[in-house]
Amino acid sequence: MKVEVRLFAYFRDGREKKSILDLAEGTTPREVLDAIKIDLDEVSIFLLNGRDILLNEADGKLDNPLKDNDVIALFPPVGGG
Template sequence: MKIEIRLFATLASYASHGEMDADACLSFDGPATIRDAVQRLGVPEQEIKLVFLNGVGVSLDSSLKDKDRVGIFPPIGGG
């Protein structure tokens, strides 16, 4: 299974992890959750505020399937 992961703002530095391919994708041999992907990339969970799966807000425990798109955002302040 191959999923696309986009890390935004301060989390973008974790996207350079060696397991991600040039298309920002991670591969899994079996069942996986978003939490599994986050752990593989070394993103600290306390730095995550919002998670989207195929454009819908979800939790880290959401199951993944082939070709899913995941977006992960940190808390962002504004003015």
């Protein structure tokens, strides 16, 4: 199955800002993070098809299997003043 991954801010350093991953059926969002070598603790916003799945991490959405053509967008914490 194909899943699009979009990275923002410093997550793009040394990586493509947008890529299409060819993944095995049953792959979870958590496994995508492992594959692209980003720790969950580094992610501030994790959008799956436009919905933040980190808002209520206890619901288990990070471990639900992805579907073909899902879109993941990852944002690190934003700093500044």
